[in-house]
Amino acid sequence: SERAERYNFASGPAMLPKEVLEQIREELPNWRNTGSSVLEQPFTSTAFKQLMVETEADLRTLLTIPDNYRVLFMQGGASAQFGLLPLNLLRSGQSADYLESGHWARKAISEARRHSPVNVIASGTEQAFTALPPLDHWQLDPAAGYCHVTSNETGNGLQLQEFPELSVPLVADMTSDFLTRPLPLERFGLIYASAQKNLGVAGLCIVIIRNDLLRAPPPGLPTAFSYAAQAEQQSRFNTPPTFALYVTGLMLRWMGRNGGVPAMAAAAQQRSRLLYRCVENSDFYLCPQRPADRSPINVCFQLTKPGLTETFLTEAERNGLANLRGHAAIGGIRASLYNPMPLSGVARLVEFMTDFERKHG
Ligand code: PLP
Numbered sequence: 001s002e003r004a005e006r007y008n009f010a011s012g013p014a015m016l017p018k019e020v021l022e023q024i025r026e027e028l029p030n031w032r033n034t035g036s037s038v039l040e041q042p043f044t045s046t047a048f049k050q051l052m053v054e055t056e057a058d059l060r061t062l063l064t065i066p067d068n069y070r071v072l073f074m075q076g077g078a079s080a081q082f083g084l085l086p087l088n089l090l091r092s093g094q095s096a097d098y099l100e101s102g103h104w105a106r107k108a109i110s111e112a113r114r115h116s117p118v119n120v121i122a123s124g125t126e127q128a129f130t131a132l133p134p135l136d137h138w139q140l141d142p143a144a145g146y147c148h149v150t151s152n153e154t155g156n157g158l159q160l161q162e163f164p165e166l167s168v169p170l171v172a173d174m175t176s177d178f179l180t181r182p183l184p185l186e187r188f189g190l191i192y193a194s195a196q197k198n199l200g201v202a203g204l205c206i207v208i209i210r211n212d213l214l215r216a217p218p219p220g221l222p223t224a225f226s227y228a229a230q231a232e233q234q235s236r237f238n239t240p241p242t243f244a245l246y247v248t249g250l251m252l253r254w255m256g257r258n259g260g261v262p263a264m265a266a267a268a269q270q271r272s273r274l275l276y277r278c279v280e281n282s283d284f285y286l287c288p289q290r291p292a293d294r295s296p297i298n299v300c301f302q303l304t305k306p307g308l309t310e311t312f313l314t315e316a317e318r319n320g321l322a323n324l325r326g327h328a329a330i331g332g333i334r335a336s337l338y339n340p341m342p343l344s345g346v347a348r349l350v351e352f353m354t355d356f357e358r359k360h361g
Contacts, residue, residue: 007345009335010323011154011176011298013196017340020250031246038246043239051249052234058252062261065185065208072207072227073235073245078104078175078194080225081205082111085171087220088227089190089213090116090145097121097144097168101160102129102153103329108173112148119144129156131290135164144168146189152177154197155327157300157334158293163187169213177297178206179255180339181265189213195244198338199251204244255339264339271337271346272296278350284357302332308360309333319352321345 008015031038032047041048056071065071076084085108086096095117098109101124112118119141122133140147146169152159154176163170169189178193185191190209196202209227217226224230224238255264276294279285279301287294287301303309312333316324326332335349 006320006322007341007348008322009337009341009345009349011197011327011334011336012194012338013202014198014336014338015340016200016247016251017254020247020254020340023250024247039243041242043236043242048242049234049236051246052236052240055245055249055252058249058256059206062179062252062255063183063185063208068211069185069208070211070214070227070231072209072230073240074205074207074225074230075203075241076225077202077205078173078192079107079111081173081192081207082108083115084221084225084227085146085148085190086112086116087218087225088215089169089171092218093117094143094145095119095141097138097141097147099133099138099147099149099160100124101132101150102156102158103327104153104155104173104175105148105150108148108150116145121147124156124158127290128288129153129158130288132158132160132293135162138164140166140168142167146171148173152295152297154298154336155300155330155334157287157289157295157298159295159297161292169210176336176338177295179261179264180268180297182261195248197336199255200248201244203241204248206248251339267339267343268296268337271341271343272299274343274346274350275299275335275337278353282353282357282361284361285353297337299335299337300326300330300332301334305360311360312356315356316349316352319348321349321352324349 028037034047097119099122100120109118121138121140124133147166148171149160150173165187170187171190174191174193176197179198192207195204214228214231216228229237279287284304285301286304313325324333324335326334
């Protein structure tokens with residue numbers, strides 16, 4: 001059945017472009033003339049191996065990934081990576097540096113602490129995570145195994161604008177802004193991102209790792225979660241999340257057809273500027289985030305009059321503007337504007353916000 005016109009602002013799983021949904025539906029019964037659905041494909045079949053090769057090649061082209069980096073398709077989401085990073089990258093007793101920038105960085109830190117010593121290089125706690133600690137405040141340990149940052153704090157609405165050149169491998173959780181802006185890839189040791197936001201459906205986590213960081217799995221680490229083992233077996237040590245990989249492949253091609261990463265970045269700026277301007281131009285809405293650190297991907301704001309948030313959310317939903325509730329731990333309103341969100345969705349939200357203020361302001 002057809003769906004009604006509706007914009008989905010969920011933080012994830014997020015909306016897919018209409019044309020990608022249609023392509024999935026069309027191709028579902030008979031994928032690539034195999035006589036079966038992609039859901040029924042053995043991951044060892046020639047057709048599926050080919051899909052994995054193409055998906056990696058498309059990702060490499062979009063992000064200009066240098067040859068000395070490997071692309072891994074893993075399971076367990078970014079949350080599993082929180083624990084897998086220290087297990088795979090650190091030597092016994094070695095510690096890691098972490099930037100405490102918000103909700104997701106804290107999750108990454110608490111998981112890492114279960115396996116290794118963690119040194120918090122700077123924290124945004126004093127500003128209640130409304131600003132990012134500036135680079136010159138980071139207290140880096142030159143002996144750290146790596147330095148971890150969260151490039152975009154999905155719940156707090158903050159984005160790291162610059163990635164420093166460090167003497168230790170820079171590791172970034174890019175789950176919510178992967179493929180939304182060009183990256184200086186050579187500055188990173190490792191990047192990881194769950195797929196369910198900018199590039200597909202849940203179940204797949206992409207890891208991009210510099211070759212020299214691959215090493216034999218330490219005792220106690222399940223082989224399926226070893227970067228080296230998955231790299232050696234082209235991410236087919238065990239069954240990869242085949243459907244999520246297929247959708248990711250479609251999304252990468254959609255991005256390629258629509259101007260690639262530079263065009264995604266320009267669209268993200270256009271969308272978020274429109275929305276931040278609407279918030280800034282009114283005393284009815286408030287965005288406490290420091291302007292220079294505001295995320296173009298997850299726009300978080302509050303209503304200044306108490307007790308109106310639920311009404312806002314209910315009326316927005318009635319107007320086809322779905323899932324605008326802020327992160328459970330943070331509250332307020334959050335509009336997640338991933339790559340598939342058209343500018344018309346933000347224009348409609350801004351129109352709604354202006355009307356809502358007129359009615360309730
Ligand atoms: N890191 C960031 C920045 C996120 O936004 C999320 C999910 O919202 C996660 C990690 C967790 O991802 P997953 O649920 O795939 O483990």
